Structure formats: structure tokens, C-alpha cells
Amino acid sequence: MSGGRRVAVVTGGASGIGRATVERLVGDGWNVVVADLNQANGDALVRDLTGTGGTEGADRGQVDFVRTDVSDEGSVEAAVARAQERFGRIDAMVNNAGVGGAFGPITELELEDWEYTFSIVSRGVFLGTKYAARAMTASGRGGSIVNTGSLAGISGGAGPQAYSAAKAGVINFTRSVAVELAAHRVRVNSVSPGFIRTPILGTGVKKIERLLGDVQPWPEVGEPTHVASVIAFLVGPDSAFVTGESINVDGGVTAAGPRVG
Numbered sequence: 001m002s003g004g005r006r007v008a009v010v011t012g013g014a015s016g017i018g019r020a021t022v023e024r025l026v027g028d029g030w031n032v033v034v035a036d037l038n039q040a041n042g043d044a045l046v047r048d049l050t051g052t053g054g055t056e057g058a059d060r061g062q063v064d065f066v067r068t069d070v071s072d073e074g075s076v077e078a079a080v081a082r083a084q085e086r087f088g089r090i091d092a093m094v095n096n097a098g099v100g101g102a103f104g105p106i107t108e109l110e111l112e113d114w115e116y117t118f119s120i121v122s123r124g125v126f127l128g129t130k131y132a133a134r135a136m137t138a139s140g141r142g143g144s145i146v147n148t149g150s151l152a153g154i155s156g157g158a159g160p161q162a163y164s165a166a167k168a169g170v171i172n173f174t175r176s177v178a179v180e181l182a183a184h185r186v187r188v189n190s191v192s193p194g195f196i197r198t199p200i201l202g203t204g205v206k207k208i209e210r211l212l213g214d215v216q217p218w219p220e221v222g223e224p225t226h227v228a229s230v231i232a233f234l235v236g237p238d239s240a241f242v243t244g245e246s247i248n249v250d251g252g253v254t255a256a257g258p259r260v261g
């Protein structure tokens with residue numbers, strides 16, 4: 001355990017938005033447990049943040065990696081326990097791990113594919129919230145939980161069916177749990193990214209670039225750091241009275257709606 005530093009667990013923290021969040025929080029002085037399925041990316045991140053030429057400094061926090069499958073209850077419980085064992089506490093849980101799911105007609109969607117998407121996007125957020133909330137309520141110190149939603153959880157056209165349904169669920173699950181946990185001083189919020197340049201978008205980035213200025217008013221594709229800074233705000237003291245909120249980080253896509261002018 002190291003001093004009174006705040007401690008966060010970030011699921012899906014080895015890539016994209018999660019990785020940018022880990023980098024931001026460590027830079028802000030948090031100790032962070034990265035909980036991700038991808039061992040190689042997790043190891044690389046720990047190396048980058050602690051190795052020679054890395055970003056160590058007196059005010060920076062430490063980073064630890066634990067291979068985690070957010071669809072597995074024991075695995076998620078173990079990730080939260082790791083934060084308490086290694087760093088002595090948990091103040092923030094960022095339930096961010098996700099998979100995109102394949103586009104295709106609903107008439108051809110296999111039940112197995114539907115359930116796979118839900119097992120990560122929906123079950124993963126439930127399990128992360130459950131075990132973080134247990135630890136935070138037991139400590140009496142409260143805490144902050146941030147769930148990664150999506151533009152697809154708000155708009156019908158931004159993602160495949162199962163992903164859109166699961167992400168809509170994440171946004172309202174967040175509100176529901178926020179109401180329940182407020183008495184324990186545990187805040188629960190979601191961020192809904194729009195089009196962000198990460199591996200999940202893959203070659204879709206090229207398609208998104210053609211939508212700039214139209215579907216998306218802001219003239220550039222979003223970067224993982226744009227979302228990470230909002231997550232950092234939501235886990236930190238500047239958002240002390242914000243709970244049950246959903247913040248879109250989408251370059252104005254949801255604001256725009258249909259364009260007639």
C-alpha cells in the first residue's frame with residue numbers, strides 16, 4: 001500500500017479509451033489497476049508507464065495489471081480485490097471494457113452473437129459495479145463509478161443491434177444504481193463516446209472521416225484523450241455533486257440531429 005493516493009480500477013484499460021484513462025489517472029497521481037483480457041497490451045502499458053524513459057515522477061501514481069475477463073464474475077471480483085491488496089483501497093471503478101459486435105441484418109443475427117455482446121458490454125458493467133460498490137460501501141469512504149456507454153446507446157444508427165441495446169442498458173443501469181448508492185456517497189455516472197480513433201473502430205475511421213462536418217459537426221475524429229479527460233473529471237473531486245449523469249463526448253453528433261440547412 002502506498003500512502004493516501006486514490007486508487008482506480010480501469011477495465012479495458014490496456015487499449016484505446018481505457019489506456020488513455022490509465023495514463024491520465026497515473027499522471028494525476030492515482031494508483032491504477034488495469035483489468036483487461038489482453039495480457040500483451042497490459043504488460044506493454046505497465047512497461048511504458050514504469051520503464052526506462054517512461055513517465056515516472058514523484059507526483060505520478062503506480063500501475064498494476066491483472067488479466068481480467070469482465071464477463072466472468074470471479075475474475076471481476078479478483079480485479080477489485082487486487083486493487084485493495086496492492087494499493088490498500090479502491091476509490092474509483094471505470095467499467096470501460098467493450099467489444100463492437102458485427103453489423104448485419106437482424107433476421108440473420110445469431111443468438112450466440114447477441115449473448116456474447118451482452119456478456120461483455122452489459123454483464124461486465126454490472127459485475128464491475130457490484131464488486132466496486134461492495135468495497136466502496138464497506139469502506140465508508142464512498143467512491144466514484146464511471147461506465148462507458150456509447151452514442152450507439154442513444155442513437156439507433158450508430159452501432160449494431162446488440163451493442164446498441166446493451167449500451168442503452170448501461171446508460172440507464174447507471175442512473176438506477178446512482179439513485180441507490182447516493183446514500184453511501186458512491187457516485188455513478190456514464191460517458192458516451194461518439195466516434196473515437198481506437199482499434200474498436202478499425203477501418204471504420206475512414207468512413208467516419210467522410211461524415212465530419214455533417215453527421216458530426218466537429219471537424220475531426222475524436223481521440224481517446226478526449227474521453228479520458230471526462231472520465232478523469234467524473235472520478236475526481238471537481239464532480240463531487242454529479243451523479244446519475246450521462247455525458248456525451250461526441251463532437252456534437254447527438255446535438256446535431258437531422259441537418260436541413
Ligand code: NAD
Binds near residue numbers: 012015017035070096
Ligand atoms: P479498444 O478495442 O481499443 O479497447 C477495448 C478494450 O477492452 C481492449 O483492451 C480489450 O482487450 C478489452 N476487452 C474486451 N473484452 C474484454 C473482456 N471480456 N474483459 C476484459 N477486457 C476486455 O476500444 P475502445 O474504443 O477504447 O473501447 C472502450 C470502450 O469505449 C468500450 O466500452 C466501447 O464500446 C466504448 N466506445 C468506443 C467508441 C469508439 O468510437 N472507439 C465509441 C463509443 C463507445
